[in-house]
Amino acid sequence: MRRAAVLVALIVLVGAAPAPAPAPLDPPQVPVPAAVGVLSAKVVAIEGLDMLSAQDLARLLDASRFWRADVRKMVLRARSVRITLTVDTPIAIVDDRTVRLAGSVRSRNGELFVPISLLPALARDSSLARLVFDPVARAVRVAPPDGFVGSPRVQVVAGITRLTFPAERAAAVEVAGRSRARFRLRVPGAFAGNLPDSLPGEGLVRDLHVLPAAGSVLFELALAPQTGGFRLLREEGRVSLEFSGGVLPGLERFAAEAPAGPRTIRVIVLDAGHGGTDRGSTAGTAIEKDLTLQLARLLAPELERRTGAVVVLTRSDDRAISQEHRAEAANRARADLVVSLHFDSYPNARARGVTVYCPPADAPDASTSGYTPVSLTPWRDVALRYAVSSRSLAESIVGALEQSGFGPVRVRERLPVPLLGVNAPGVLLECATLTSSDDVSRLMRPAGLRRLAAAIAEGIVAYQLDE
Amino acid sequence: MNKSSRLARAALLTGALVVLVLVGVRWWASRAPRGVVASLPADSTQAGMRSMTLYFPDPLGERLMSETREMLEQETLHERTAQLVQALGEGPTRGGVTILPTGTAVMHAYLDDQGLLTLDLTGAFRQAFTGGARTEELAVGSLLRTLSDNLPEVKRVQLICGGTPITSLAGHLPLDRPLDPHDWP
Numbered sequence: 001m002r003r004a005a006v007l008v009a010l011i012v013l014v015g016a017a018p019a020p021a022p023a024p025l026d027p028p029q030v031p032v033p034a035a036v037g038v039l040s041a042k043v044v045a046i047e048g049l050d051m052l053s054a055q056d057l058a059r060l061l062d063a064s065r066f067w068r069a070d071v072r073k074m075v076l077r078a079r080s081v082r083i084t085l086t087v088d089t090p091i092a093i094v095d096d097r098t099v100r101l102a103g104s105v106r107s108r109n110g111e112l113f114v115p116i117s118l119l120p121a122l123a124r125d126s127s128l129a130r131l132v133f134d135p136v137a138r139a140v141r142v143a144p145p146d147g148f149v150g151s152p153r154v155q156v157v158a159g160i161t162r163l164t165f166p167a168e169r170a171a172a173v174e175v176a177g178r179s180r181a182r183f184r185l186r187v188p189g190a191f192a193g194n195l196p197d198s199l200p201g202e203g204l205v206r207d208l209h210v211l212p213a214a215g216s217v218l219f220e221l222a223l224a225p226q227t228g229g230f231r232l233l234r235e236e237g238r239v240s241l242e243f244s245g246g247v248l249p250g251l252e253r254f255a256a257e258a259p260a261g262p263r264t265i266r267v268i269v270l271d272a273g274h275g276g277t278d279r280g281s282t283a284g285t286a287i288e289k290d291l292t293l294q295l296a297r298l299l300a301p302e303l304e305r306r307t308g309a310v311v312v313l314t315r316s317d318d319r320a321i322s323q324e325h326r327a328e329a330a331n332r333a334r335a336d337l338v339v340s341l342h343f344d345s346y347p348n349a350r351a352r353g354v355t356v357y358c359p360p361a362d363a364p365d366a367s368t369s370g371y372t373p374v375s376l377t378p379w380r381d382v383a384l385r386y387a388v389s390s391r392s393l394a395e396s397i398v399g400a401l402e403q404s405g406f407g408p409v410r411v412r413e414r415l416p417v418p419l420l421g422v423n424a425p426g427v428l429l430e431c432a433t434l435t436s437s438d439d440v441s442r443l444m445r446p447a448g449l450r451r452l453a454a455a456i457a458e459g460i461v462a463y464q465l466d467e
Numbered sequence: 468m469n470k471s472s473r474l475a476r477a478a479l480l481t482g483a484l485v486v487l488v489l490v491g492v493r494w495w496a497s498r499a500p501r502g503v504v505a506s507l508p509a510d511s512t513q514a515g516m517r518s519m520t521l522y523f524p525d526p527l528g529e530r531l532m533s534e535t536r537e538m539l540e541q542e543t544l545h546e547r548t549a550q551l552v553q554a555l556g557e558g559p560t561r562g563g564v565t566i567l568p569t570g571t572a573v574m575h576a577y578l579d580d581q582g583l584l585t586l587d588l589t590g591a592f593r594q595a596f597t598g599g600a601r602t603e604e605l606a607v608g609s610l611l612r613t614l615s616d617n618l619p620e621v622k623r624v625q626l627i628c629g630g631t632p633i634t635s636l637a638g639h640l641p642l643d644r645p646l647d648p649h650d651w652p
Contacts, residue, residue, distance in 0.1 A: 055518070055537075062619075064515030064540040077515060145619075186649070215615075216649055278638070281599050288599075323638070342639070344599030348564045351528035355601050357639075410529075416600060417635050428639065430599050433528075 040141040043133070046113055049103040050133075052140055054085060054112035060142050061122075061129050074112055079127050085114055092118050116140060144190040146172070149217045151193030154205050161203040163221070163241045165193070170234045176218060177413070178255040179361035179388045183221040183230070184211070185241060191217040204243045225260070229253055255361040257388035258466075265309045265464050269330040269426075271340040271418055272296040272313065276320025281345035283434035291449070292341045293318065295431065298453040299341075306461050309336070327421035337393060337463075338426030339456070340418035344433045352436030353408035354401050356394040357428040360413035361387035382423050383415060389425035393463045397429060400459030404451065406432065406442070429456070515540045521554055522612040523563030524605035531608055531652055532563045544618075548586060549573040551613050566606045568595035574630070582622030583645055584614065590629035593636055600639035607642065608651035615648035623647050 041056035054074050058065045063078035072087040084093040090104045092114070102117035119131050119140065130143040147168025154163050167173060169188045177184030191210055199205055207222035223243060229251025233240040244251060272292040274280035280288025293315070300311040312333040314326045330338045344355060362384070377384060391413070398409035416428035431452055432439040442448055517540045522531040536554060541547045552573050558565030570591030577585045596606070607626070615621050623645040627633060634643045 058516075059518035059535060062517075064517045066515045075515075213649060274638070280637075281597065323634075342599055344601050346528045346564075346598060346602055347566060348526040348528065350526045351601075355599075357600055412600075412604065414604065414640060417638055417641050420641060428600060430601060433599075433601075 040134075040137075040139045043116060043138045043140060044113065046106055046108065047103060050116045050138070051103075051106065051113035052116050054105075054114055056140070057083075057114055057118075060131055060140060072107075078129075081128055083118075083122075085112060087112065090115075092121070094118075094121055097121070144215075146188035146190075146215070148192040149187050149189040152196065152208065152219065154196055154199050154203060154208065156200045156203045159245060161200070161205055161243045163205060163208070163219075163243075165239055166237055167239050168237060170237060170239045173232065173234055173239050175230075175232060175252075175362070177220070177361045178253070179257070179391065180223040180225060180227055180254050181388070182361065182391070183223055183254075184362075185219045185221075185232075185239075186213065187217045187219065187239065188215070189217060204245065227254070255388050256385055258392075260466060262465050263336075263389075263463065265307055265336045265460075267312060267333050267335050268303055268307065268309045268460070269312045269314065269333055269335040269338045269424070270296045270299055270303075271326050271330070271338060272315050273340055273342040273418065274320075275315050275318055278320050281343055281434050283345055283440065286343070286434045286440055286443070288343045288345075288434065289318065291343050291431075291434075291443070295341050295449055295453055295456075298450055299456055302453050302457040303460060306457050307464055323417055323420060326418060330422050330424060330426075335422070335424040335426075337389075337460070338419065338422050338424050339393075339397075339460070340416070340426065340428045342428060342430050344430040345435045346433055347435075349435055349437065352433045352439050353410070354398060354406055354432060355430040356398050356409070356411050357414050357416040357430075358390040358394040358411065358426075359383045359387045359415045359419060361391065380420050381415065382421060383419040383426060385423075386425035387413075390419075390427055392466075393425055393460070394427045396463035396467075397427065397456055397459030400455050400462060401431075401452075404455035404458070406452065406455060431456070519551065519554070520613070520616045521551070521559070522609045522616070523555070523559040524566050524609060526562065526564055528564075528601050528605060531605065531612060532559070532561075534559055534561050534563065536560075544578055545573065545576045547618060548576040548584075548614065551617055552588070552610070555609060555613060566602065566609050568592060568597075570595055578620060582620060583625060584618070584621045584623070585625045585627065586614070587627045587630060592626075593628045593633055596636045598637060603636045603640045604652060606636065607640065607646065611646055611648040611651050621648075 039060055041052060041060055043050045043052055045051070054065065054076065058076050061076065061078040063076040066075040066077065068075070074085045076083040081095055085105045087107045088104050090101045092099045092101055099118060099121040102115040106113045116133055119133060122128055122131060131140050132143055133140050150166035152163055152165035154161065167187050167189060172188045174186050175184070176186040195208060195210065199208065204224045204227045205221050206224055209220055211218040211220050226245055227243050228247040229244055231242045231251050233242070272295070274289035274292060278289065280292070282288065296313050300313060303309060303311050312329065312335070314329045315321055383390070394411045398411055401407065402409045418428050419426045432443055434440060443452065516537050519536050519538050521534045521536055523534060525532050538550060538554065541550050549572065552567070552571060556567045556569070556571050568591050570589060572589045573586065574589055575587040611624055614624060625645045626642050632643065635641055
């Protein structure tokens with residue numbers, strides 16, 4: 001009787017085990033290089049077949065999932081397309097088409113898995129995201145709507161340095177930064193190429209790398225100082241960017257930058273952020289509006305002594321002033337540079353350090369002579385004219401702060417509110433993070449603010465000397 | 468207890484075990500796939516589940532982190548934007564930072580034929596916000612990236628607050644113009 005009971009149990013268990021899978025078919029093999037910012041999902045092997053979870057499939061197709069427990073079916077609805085999957089059945093219904101799969105849809109640990117042989121059948125529907133299998137990474141990826149961007153190549157032909165690369169949406173490529181030090185090109189799509197191992201020594205491109213960007217590729221180039229102009233050529237499926245050593249007709253100009261060598265600085269405007277009812281960030285006993293004012297008062301004599309410039313404060317007491325008044329004060333004083341002093345705070349105490357905001361170099365230099373198409377810059381954005389100088393100022397200041405132990409430091413190119421309508425190079429300086437105990441203890445110790453002021457002054461002197 | 472009664476008890480126990488195994492196997496086979504609400508009976512009448520990508524700032528304030536979450540599908544633009552903003556306000560589950568001020572919600576959402584989304588948020592978005600330029604940048608970036616990733620028809624976003632235009636969150640970064648999600652972190 002005991003033997004009989006064990007036998008019954010074994011029969012029950014064998015009966016519950018899954019049936020052997022049908023013979024596998026070859027999965028679709030589309031070689032796709034790993035690309036930045038592309039949605040992807042790992043493929044898993046079940047019963048010898050490459051499978052994708054239905055949850056991942058829905059995510060990649062941007063589909064909604066509906067589970068019908070009574071018939072063990074899952075319906076994925078992506079736009080107007082319905083994909084029906086049935087557990088333990090080697091068939092999928094895509095709208096009104098029946099697709100034979102390489103194996104059955106399986107349920108494992110509460111998830112459905114679909115053989116990737118379904119993918120070629122989906123490719124017939126143009127309204128769905130295009131899914132491709134990368135056999136090397138064993139992942140299914142979404143081909144981005146803007147396509148892939150290929151490897152750039154740099155050549156020098158007859159004195160012209162030319163950068164070319166394939167791009168599916170060449171017509172939408174645009175220049176995002178016109179500084180020689182950081183020339184930026186925004187290309188819709190996902191980067192699926194490689195950067196060149198080396199650049200031609202006689203060329204004008206000194207460095208080339210890719211910056212992370214949402215939904216697009218941002219190439220950043222460092223150009224030789226003698227680069228005179230550039231031309232962007234958008235062809236079918238290909239983009240060329242040419243740089244010449246001189247200013248030739250038809251070439252576009254770079255953002256304005258001061259000539260190399262020491263800079264003349266007669267007037268420095270220090271803008272103590274916040275004030276009056278606007279307390280700014282607060283953390284414990286540290287109040288931003290008080291710290292910015294104290295710092296401005298310490299920094300002013302230091303700068304006057306070390307740069308020989310006249311220093312003007314936008315406020316010298318605890319009162320609220322509007323942004324328009326701050327900009328007007330800077331312009332009325334004919335500022336050669338403006339530093340808006342702030343202190344940061346953040347919801348997490350681990351964040352610390354210094355952040356500097358400066359205007360982005362995305363506007364051409366309209367101040368130089370020669371023919372340029374009429375372009376109007378709103379007065380609000382006038383600080384964009386000084387983007388390259390402002391970036392130099394930002395880097396000089398963060399360099400000095402880092403050397404003095406006020407790091408970590410970061411520079412962000414974004415036109416900040418305190419520089420709206422300011423007709424001068426300038427930066428918004430978040431001198432420290434008040435929610436960081438490290439930063440606060442550094443500031444609050446004796447002479448902490450004085451050390452900070454000395455470091456900022458050191459950076460401004462370095463900018464003045466163009467070191 | 469004699470030998471035959473011991474055998475009978477063993478058979479009874481084995482039988483009970485078999486029934487338990489059967490019930491267990493049946494329960495396992497009929498259980499709904501993970502992440503799907505089992506009570507959804509028919510796809511034509513009920514809302515489905517959808518994977519949404521949310522962006523939260525990292526604890527160091529350096530960048531945004533993505534987090535995929537399963538949510539009920541919504542019909543209208545207002546419902547979809549409201550759902551995303553609510554999820555951002557509830558915060559991350561995998562190590563990011565909650566950046567939207569408490570009480571931030573969508574009052575109105577309007578999408579024009581150029582892909583410009585005008586998003587009217589409750590006054591709390593601005594009034595309850597605290598932080599410096601970096602916090603502002605990451606808060607706005609988190610909102611823009613989340614909206615543009617999950618609503619592909621959105622190309623630019625104009626933020627307004629309590630029905631009135633805003634120039635900035637806390638005086639650091641301008642919000643008076645339509646914002647392109649590509650320009651944010």
